[in-house]
Amino acid sequence: PGSAWQVMCLIHAFASTILDRVFLLARGLDGFRVSTRGVEELRRQLDRGRGVLLLGAHVGSFEVLRVLAAGRPECKLKLVMDKSKTPALTALLEALAPELADSVIDTGRGGTDIVLALSEAAREGAMITLLGDRGRPHEVMREVPFLGAPAPFPAAPWQIAALLEVPVVLCLGMYRGGNRYDLVFETLAEEVELPRADRNIALDAYIRHYAARLEHHLREAPCNWFNFYDFWQPQCIAEMQHAEYAAVQHARAS
Known part of the structure; x- marks a missing residue:
């Protein structure tokens, strides 16, 4: 467990980024210092014209x-998120920047609508962004090493990338204190292939690589970790296994 000072630094960093969201949307980058790493790599992937999955x-x-x-x-950007998770904050941010609301693909919509929206974004060569460290209820999860212990990560981002046939690029907006941010891009996969016979083995390899790179950046800046729950809890792993079993049974039935 971290010290009281480390906990305080983490909470301060989290509060700072929440407050910065308001200023970023209200005034743009004015007053902020944002450096970038890996932009050339991102451009190389976008130049292929088939879109990119930015995994944060x-x-x-x-x-x-x-x-x-x-x-x-x-730069066409589509953010995949569930608006119902934080409705009050979402409403505030959209009021500050109404034009950004059009860039959201709401996962609360029907499954068919989501697939169509994702396919259209990929055809347009857009950057499709989503977060890959938390799963939704009843979603298939895979367990890989992370910060010293096995942890569950969702399989959905990799299944989406395989379906859309787009590369996967890690994207992290690391908070460096004050008004400074470091936007990092790293290619995780040029393409995602999930062969039927070795699907889980392939998924685990992709997710393990993502988790390893995420761990690398968090060890450099641990106060950027904003999952405020027991990320390694056995209950999460049990739910992951239950969801995987249900998915297999459904596939067999169909």
Whole structure:
């Protein structure tokens, strides 16, 4: 467990990024210092013209990417999120920047609508962004090493990338204190292949690589970790196994 000072630093960093979201959407990048790493790699993937899946996490601030993209019309950004999770905050942020609401693909919509929206975004060569460190209820999870212990991660981002045939790029908006952010891009997979015979083995390999890179950046800046619950709890793993079993049974029935 962390010390009281470390806990205080973590809470302060989290509160700072929440407050910064308001200023970022109200005033853009004015007053902020944002450095970037790996932009050339991202451009290389986008130049292929088939879209990119930007995979983030509950780390630092993803709002920096949204605002940065909003200032560049040629960069089409689609954010996959569940608006019902934080309705009050979502309403506030959309009131500050109504134009950003159009960039959201709401996972609370029907499954068919989501698939169609994702397919359209990929055809347009957009950057499709979602967070890959938390699963939804009844979602298939895979268990991989993370910060010293096995932890469950959702399989959905990789299944989406395989379906859309797009590369996967890690994207993290690391908070560096004060008004400073570091936007990091790293290619995780040029393409995602999930062969039927070895599907779980392939999924585990992709997710393990994502978790390892996420761990690398968190060890450099641990106060950017904003999952405020027992990320490694056995209950999560049990639910993961139950969801996987249910998915297998459904596949067999169909």
